[in-house]
Amino acid sequence: MKTKHSLIIAFFLVASTFCEAHTFYWEKVKCPVDGRKFMFTGTGSMTITGDGYADLMIATSGSHYGTLIQSCPKCHYSGFLADFRINLNRKNKKLLQKHLSKYDSTNIDVVVKCQIAAEVKQILASDYVEIASCYLVGSYLLRYHSQKQDLRKEFQLKTMKYYKASYYSFQCSDLADSALACYMIAEMLRRTSRYEEAMLYYDRVLIYSTPDNRVNLLAIKQKKMALEKDDNNKI
Numbered sequence: 633m634k635t636k637h638s639l640i641i642a643f644f645l646v647a648s649t650f651c652e653a654h655t656f657y658w659e660k661v662k663c664p665v666d667g668r669k670f671m672f673t674g675t676g677s678m679t680i681t682g683d684g685y686a687d688l689m690i691a692t693s694g695s696h697y698g699t700l701i702q703s704c705p706k707c708h709y710s711g712f713l714a715d716f717r718i719n720l721n722r723k724n725k726k727l728l729q730k731h732l733s734k735y736d737s738t739n740i741d742v743v744v745k746c747q748i749a750a751e752v753k754q755i756l757a758s759d760y761v762e763i764a765s766c767y768l769v770g771s772y773l774l775r776y777h778s779q780k781q782d783l784r785k786e787f788q789l790k791t792m793k794y795y796k797a798s799y800y801s802f803q804c805s806d807l808a809d810s811a812l813a814c815y816m817i818a819e820m821l822r823r824t825s826r827y828e829e830a831m832l833y834y835d836r837v838l839i840y841s842t843p844d845n846r847v848n849l850l851a852i853k854q855k856k857m858a859l860e861k862d863d864n865n866k867i
């Protein structure tokens with residue numbers, strides 16, 4: 633869980649640490665379901681555009697978010713790079729093969745990859761925040777698709793659901809983890825126009841973090857937006 637939480641922090645919260653160059657990485661990976669080998673290509677660093685202030689506000693050049701989750705070209709198994717470095721037992725391989733076969737005639741775009749990755753993690757009983765991470769990336773990819781805002785909200789509500797599951801089942805390992813989980817819950821609530829409940833979770837962020845912490849500053853700023861009933865997703 634810590635790994636994936638760190639990933640979320642890296643990509644959504646700590647924009648100021650990113651460098652200006654836009655670089656790529658690639659790694660030959662093997663699908664843990666059927667052994668198919670392919671190149672996993674992603675963005676190593678990127679240029680931050682806009683003010684780079686808060687979580688999903690970070691606007692980047694290139695296709696950084698669209699390359700975070702990728703799929704096996706043969707069976708559609710999907711996940712982050714780390715998900716292609718795992719070994720699966722025979723039972724889980726069979727379970728996944730059966731589930732993934734329903735995507736055989738589907739156009740696997742970047743959003744579908746996020747959906748599949750989340751389903752894979754549910755089948756493998758991964759930590760809740762890992763499942764949330766897949767829906768979060770999908771919701772981010774959908775923010776400018778005016779025709780798909782219902783799907784964007786569906787992904788955000790699922791992100792919230794799994795962050796809540798993580799928080800209430802005590803999967804958060806320390807105060808910093810709890811602060812991040814509450815911040816993500818609050819943001820998903822604000823972004824889906826659930827302002828009253830959002831403010832409760834921004835307040836919890838303030839309890840779990842100190843004033844000099846970045847997530848504390850973000851919670852204060854975003855809570856003001858919730859007070860003004862601002863559900864802006866495109867910032």
Ligand SMILES: [Zn+2]
Pocket residue numbers: 663664665666667668704705706707708709
């Ligand atoms: Zn595969």
